[in-house]
Amino acid sequence: MEHIDRTVVIRFDTRSSRICEFCRDLDPQFRLRRPLDQMVASTRKAVASAHMTEDGYVRHRMLELRQISSRESVTAA
Numbered sequence: 552m553e554h555i556d557r558t559v560v561i562r563f564d565t566r567s568s569r570i571c572e573f574c575r576d577l578d579p580q581f582r583l584r585r586p587l588d589q590m591v592a593s594t595r596k597a598v599a600s601a602h603m604t605e606d607g608y609v610r611h612r613m614l615e616l617r618q619i620s621s622r623e624s625v626t627a628a
């Protein structure tokens with residue numbers, strides 16, 4: 552059930568989406584993501600919920616959480 556029709560993905564992709572700059576800046580693995588996992592809807596800010604894919608959303612959330620926990624450990628110290 553994981554199969555996605557490639558032509559649908561490409562049509563879905565280009566005009567209405569852009570690279571998520573938050574993920575691009577913070578994720579060392581960013582270039583290894585599938586192209587669609589790098590994209591957010593162009594009308595939205597670079598937030599997790601703007602991601603086009605579940606995987607993109609989850610990775611974005613993980614970066615946010617990591618950022619929050621590193622901030623907390625700085626203030627705690």
Ligand SMILES: [Zn+2]
Nearest residue numbers: 571573574611
């Ligand atoms: Zn993102």
